[in-house]
Amino acid sequence: MLYxxxxxxxPALPYVAEWTTTARLATQIDRWRALAAAAIExxxxxxxxxxxxxxxxxEKAEIRCIAIYSDGxxxxxxxxxxxxxxxxxxxxxxxxxxxxxxxxxCTLTVPLIAGFDPAGVWRCFLDxxxxxxxxxxxxxxxxxxxxxxxxxxxxxxxxxxxxAMEIVHRHNRAAVANVTSFARYIEQYGTKRNKDIRRRERRxxxxxxxxxRTVRDPEGKRAALAxxxxxxxxxxxxxxxxxxxxxxxxxxLAEATFLADCAEFDVLSVDGKAIxxxxxxxxxxxxxxxxxxxxxxxxxxxxxIMLDLYHIRNLAEQPERYTRIxxxxxxxxxxxxxxxxxxxxxxxxxxxxEHAGPSxxxxxxxxxxxxxxxxxxxxxxxxxxKG
Numbered sequence: 446m447l448y449x450x451x452x453x454x455x456p457a458l459p460y461v462a463e464w465t466t467t468a469r470l471a472t473q474i475d476r477w478r479a480l481a482a483a484a485i486e487x488x489x490x491x492x493x494x495x496x497x498x499x500x501x502x503x504e505k506a507e508i509r510c511i512a513i514y515s516d517g518x519x520x521x522x523x524x525x526x527x528x529x530x531x532x533x534x535x536x537x538x539x540x541x542x543x544x545x546x547x548x549x550x551c552t553l554t555v556p557l558i559a560g561f562d563p564a565g566v567w568r569c570f571l572d573x574x575x576x577x578x579x580x581x582x583x584x585x586x587x588x589x590x591x592x593x594x595x596x597x598x599x600x601x602x603x604x605x606x607x608x609a610m611e612i613v614h615r616h617n618r619a620a621v622a623n624v625t626s627f628a629r630y631i632e633q634y635g636t637k638r639n640k641d642i643r644r645r646e647r648r649x650x651x652x653x654x655x656x657x658r659t660v661r662d663p664e665g666k667r668a669a670l671a672x673x674x675x676x677x678x679x680x681x682x683x684x685x686x687x688x689x690x691x692x693x694x695x696x697x698l699a700e701a702t703f704l705a706d707c708a709e710f711d712v713l714s715v716d717g718k719a720i721x722x723x724x725x726x727x728x729x730x731x732x733x734x735x736x737x738x739x740x741x742x743x744x745x746x747x748x749x750i751m752l753d754l755y756h757i758r759n760l761a762e763q764p765e766r767y768t769r770i771x772x773x774x775x776x777x778x779x780x781x782x783x784x785x786x787x788x789x790x791x792x793x794x795x796x797x798x799e800h801a802g803p804s805x806x807x808x809x810x811x812x813x814x815x816x817x818x819x820x821x822x823x824x825x826x827x828x829x830x831k832g
Contacts, residue, residue: 458565460524461514462573466507467500467528476523485560486595487728489707489735490551491528498701502694503548504530510546513569524559525566532585534816542794542809543574544585550698550735552773554588555595563598568606575797583809584795591615591791599795609796609803611810614817617787619780621770627761631754633785642750649746653716657755660710669710670703673722677738689736702726702735711755713748721748723756730768732756753783 470477474493481492489495500508513525528546533539545554558566574580589596591612603610624630631639649655660669674690682688689695702708703724713721721739725732734756739749760767771788772780794813796806 458569459516460565460569461517461521462569463512463514464573464577465510465512467497467510468507470510470512470526471497473523477526480523480526480557480559481728483559484557484729485563485598486555486558486590486593487731488553488555488557489702489726489728489733490547490553491526491557492705492707492728494705494707495551495698495702496528496546498698499546499548499551502697502701508546511570511573513566513573522559524562525570526557527570528556529584531581532583540583540585540809540812542581542583542585544587547587550695552588552775553590553733553771554586555590555593558595558598560594563595564601564605567599567602571602571606571608571795571797575799582796582798582801583805584797585813586791586793586795589791589793591789596791603795607800608798609801609806611794611803611806613792613794613810613813615789615791616776617789618774618776619772619778619784620786620788621757621760621784622786623769624757624761627754627758630757630761630785634783642747642754645745645747646751649715649743649748649751652746655713655715656717657711657713657752659759660712663704666704666708666710669712669719669722670699670724672712672719673703673710673724673736673738674699676719676722676740677736680738680741682738699724699736711752713752713755715743721752723752727767730766732760732767732770734770734772750783753780757784 471493477493481487481489496508500506508528508530510529511525511527512523513527515522515524529543530546531539532542532544545556547554556570574584575582600610602608634642660666674688674696677683678688678690680688683691689699703710705726707726707728709725709727711723711725712719720743722737723734724736725734727733737749737752756770760770770784772778772784774780792813794806794810796803
């Protein structure tokens with residue numbers, strides 16, 4: 446992938462853009478963390494712990510980024526961070542485009558942007574990308590929340606600079622927001638379903654002492670992480686080799702991510718033995734439920750549902766800590782039946798060239814839709830044969 450150092454004042458703004466890498470950003474980690482804490486939209490996947498571990502253990506190479514600074518001083522504030530990689534149809538088949546960085550564990554690609562001038566930061570980034578000799582003029586943003594402030598600022602910037610954007614597709618994923626009463630929230634499940642939930646809960650309590658707790662202290666998180674890795678590896682993910690403990694790389698990523706300050710665990714145990722563990726990331730009041738694992742021997746008691754309801758109760762009872770929950774789940778995930786709010790996610794194609802017209806972005810969006818349809822058809826055929 447292209448890499449060129451660029452450190453210059455933006456011609457129409459006081460900001461500075463620079464091509465950089467995760468290794469270079471690690472030398473200014475305090476400024477990086479300050480940006481993550483102040484970003485207009487949180488994204489824990491672009492915070493130091495996850496991104497540095499992804500570079501080391503998943504990519505085994507540096508992740509290229511464009512960093513935006515408040516001015517030309519070398520100790521100026523970091524006000525924007527845009528990690529990127531070369532877009533691919535599949536491994537080994539590149540597209541003539543860049544895309545915001547993601548890996549198989551990352552389902553959010555909103556950049557880190559300071560809140561005082563998000564449109565200006567977007568403009569500085571897009572102009573820097575357009576000025577970079579040899580860089581692709583097409584940018585993909587595959588997992589952008591389209592109903593929030595960073596997306597609105599992007600739309601403002603694109604309109605002001607006459608750049609084209611096309612939405613490849615949209616989908617809704619499960620979320621929880623604006624919960625003031627746990628009892629009122631679960632009323633929407635209906636009487637029959639709530640009775641079934643209470644019945645399963647009573648049966649679980651018959652097995653022993655049931656405890657649900659949130660773990661935030663460093664020592665407790667290490668123990669909870671060990672339980673999470675054990676439980677996940679003991680089930681179907683372990684059998685197919687996709688559990689995080691199955692490879693040194695994914696295990697190292699889990700340790701870096703879930704032992705970070707912004708991580709917390711929810712643990713459901715019976716007689717002191719953990720049977721369900723959720724590994725979450727909390728930033729600026731938003732709880733991102735990144736991974737969950739449950740002991741399949743307790744499947745009939747639906748212990749995962751118990752923790753899902755526990756999250757809703759925490760949101761209702763601790764508004765000073767939690768403002769909303771993002772499931773980070775794929776469309777059709779069972780969590781949609783319990784977390785009834787929606788977070789709209791859009792996959793975008795952006796043409797970084799000004800005054801170019803919409804044709805190129807539309808063409809690329811059409812190509813991506815076609816690729817998506819082919820991939821869906823292949824998955825359906827594989828599933829049919831397995832069935």
